[in-house]
Amino acid sequence: LTRIAGEDVGTYLINKGTLVANGNYTLDFKTNNLEITPASLTVTADTQSKTYGSVDPTLTYKVLGLVNAEKESDVLVGSLTRIAGEDVGTYLINKGTLVANGNYTMTFTRSNLTITPANLTVTADA
Known part of the structure; x- marks a missing residue:
């Protein structure tokens, strides 16, 4: 038997090929x-x-599940975003515009950006 060529998500017809009785x-x-x-x-x-x-x-992010020796750049487009804010605290990192091509179903796990205090030195005048 043979089938119509293709490796992307879709339906491919299976043919008789060289099968004979x-x-x-x-x-x-x-x-x-x-x-x-x-x-x-x-x-x-x-x-x-x-x-x-x-x-x-x-x-940045980590990716698990790529197949057929594909690279992230072959599969993913877009970028992550974070909740707005510049004060000390924790801000959620979201999926933003990041999407996978039609050959994948993507599950995304968020993380955090933490803003820590800046050092401030105060010296008294003599």
Whole structure:
């Protein structure tokens, strides 16, 4: 048997290919389909921190579940975002515009950006 070529998510017809019956039989072949469903992809935001008053670090993530030797750049587009705020505290890192292509179903795990206090030195005048 053979099937229509393709590795992306979708339905592919299975054909008779080179299958034949010997002279004692008449072959009545019924086609069917091969269904390729999305692979599961897990994206987890990395925990980040910065000091009050400094520039935000790049929001990064880890990916599990890539198949067919694909790279993150082949599968994911967009970027993470975080809850707005610049005061000392903890801010949730969200999925933002990050999406996976149609060959994957993406599960996203959020993390936090923590803003820590800046050092302040006060020296009394003589």
